[in-house]
Amino acid sequence: MEISHNHLLSKPSYPRYYAFQRMEKVIKAMQHRQTGIPIKSQKLFLTTISNAFTGEDLIDWLEKNLEIEEIDEALHLATLLCKFGYYFQVTENGSTNVKEDSELYRFQSPYFWISTNWNAGHIDYAIYLLKRTMRNQEKHGLNDLELTILEDLRKKLAHQWDFVKMQADAQIKVLKDRKKAEKTFLDSQERAFWKIMRSANNSSSVLEEDARVNLMQVNPKFTKKDEFIRKKISFFEQSLKNRVRTKASQALQNLCAYSEIYFEYDGIFGHCQPSNPWITDDTTMWEVSSPLVEQPTQLRVKKWLFSFRELLSDPTGVREFMKFCEVEFSVENLKFYLACQAVKRAPLSELPILVHKIYKEHLSPEAGAEVNVNDIIRNKITKELDNPSRTIFYEAEKHIFELMKKNSYSRFEQSEIYKNLLEKAIIPAPKKSKIFHFVTLDYFRNRDESTDESDDDEQRGDFVAGGIYAPTAQSISAAAAGLTLSIAAAAGIKRHFSSSIDGKSDTAGLAIQNEN
């Protein structure tokens, strides 16, 4: 494989630029006289290896200097750097798997770093091979594979072969003046370099690049650069003038609160009811969480109080809320809202019919289930009726959403219907419950999360989770107490938080409008 994008490497736009830069920074630090890895002549059986260091010292250095806590990480990184050829095993074995042992390694000279030799191609390789044929056969002789490659190259590069030969001769001449130890040293570096370069056509080579590399627009050309910049200028001006910003403290508080509230829904932390199908092969969880279910789980019903959006995003929640609205005789708002969702999801071809139908039912003067929107919104829709887009009801939908949130939804939260739902809600039990549960700290009515968590943990077997609350078998009670306390804390912020969830869309919408 001809590697031919060297010219890009010097530019920061080259995708791998940062990886090479970062690796080389580490390598340079490793070679620091005082703080680097101790490099000395090392004894290997009867021979002395100059300028080498051990795998043990390498791993030790990485752990100390890059704040690596686990040895696995140090081993992994050391192996990768070795694969990129920044150092290599001195013995002929040439493995790139670095271990914490007395195996000897030697640094590659920057002259032979991949990043500086990206261009090295057939000619360079031919020179290298030819050079070896001119030296001591016993020490530098080519193996069968290399001989075949050399013959191949000789044919391919016939027109340039004189140049190849000349180069090889010249390099041999230079070598002759060097000391023996130095020669061995250089030979090993050169061999190590080619070993990596020639593996480039192997699919697991570190040199392989993303196809995008060759397509990247290094200097993208803009036909209308000034227009582009003007757009940016007007963006900045708008952003300075109109964007409503939240204080970091407020924003971050919200992110923390969100994580706390949804913690008991986060499957990665082991919170799967009744168990994680991927671990137990029991798919009950998917059955109870399908979009429309007869009996929702308790956790699911609780979620409907987090925010109005959360309720509306669950088909089962919508069904129950619809029942409530029917009792309240306010069903037209919800129906209108759902119809707006249908518009957003409709194919363009069905849009006009759908929009007219909704208009007739909910907005026109003779509408059977009229919704309460102001004239400005209504007139805007009327104007767009003949040529509707998917966003025709955007403002109306937002208005009705807020209306429902303030009225029906807040009554729904307090209603008997909701209380009944919560009481009837199921807590799916794991199929095989092995643990006898003895702790029930029940600060909240109808909740028993600790059961499912500890059972789940047991079922998972090797899954050491629970994360934040770290429930080991011995500390279930502590875990349960911790969980309950945190739920209490979460419930405290919940009120404030859920209002901000729904409130957010307004600010976003406002900002967007302003920018228009």
Next chain:
Amino acid sequence: MSAIVDEPSRISPLTQNGDLHSLHHAANGDTIEELTKEVEVLKKKLEEERAKFNDVALNVVAQKLDPITSFQLKSRRSLKGHQSKVLALDWSCDKRHIASSSQDGKLVIWDAFSTNKEHVVTMPTTWVMTCAYAPTGSCVTCGGLDNKITLYKLSTDEDISKQKRVIASHTNYISCNQFVFSDQQLLTGSGDSTLKLWDVETGQLMQTFQGHQADVMCLDISPSEAGNIFLSGSADHVALVWDIRSGQYVQIFDGHESDVNSVKFHPSGDAFASGSDDATCRLFDLRADRQVGIYKKDSILFACNSVDLSLSGRLLFAGYNDYCINVWDTLKSVRVSILYAHENRVTSVQVSPDGAALASASWDSTIKVWA
């Protein structure tokens, strides 16, 4: 002659006094250099404005949270069958199927739970860089070096490639695509530096989003339906927030020192995480309008290709070119785990729709499911 040479560098007296208002007027119809200078001035002003709202750091706020003490994910399924590098994956809404695409032009639909391959489609191109499941799970789209997005209807038929249709095209490779709320609209991002919104049924172009200065690498659509916004990340080192209706960008987030390879909304829709070639991941808050978190370590040297967040937003999963997935505590900004996931670069990580599992795709030609 000398007058012509001098022309671009001539500084108008107005730009020298630095007055923003008059500068703007002077810039109208003036040279690119002057416009660029004005951008710099405004950018600085915006930075100052943003800094005013920076009253506390994330790790300070997160102090009150309990640390994630013990945490472990294990590989539960290994999907083998691709003959070469897997470049993209996407979960189905049914929480058990996965679509994946690879360098050799294959699109595979997996029942990840049983690890069976349900469909294999051969595309007439290599490097299929992106694939997406439709929200109803009834069709899948994919594309890459062919500069096109092809839609395949999933049916029980043996050969789903009979039912294919091209619905989108760009003038350079397609790096990302995602359905917008329904099966009817598709958003695509491309190496031609634009994003485009398409009507799926007709293949009609609805909107073009111009604003990036280099290849668009990734996109993500807001989880909040009313939001009407989406994210894009690009090789110009910047992530943009777009208004899907107006076609304009409404927020710019910079900070990354190299290509932004991945952007993902926080489940709350208020923030987003990003991963970059500069070996860092970052967290940006939309309402604070600034970067609030950075996830990096001296020992992480390689590019981050893909990020995703757990259902509660507490964990950030990031797949890197060093074959690992690093799991970060999003709020405390510390790494909680390394998954030695693959034997080659990790190209894509995605949490399942119900948050129960994590899927990862790699150049080692496998896909793994973690739980």
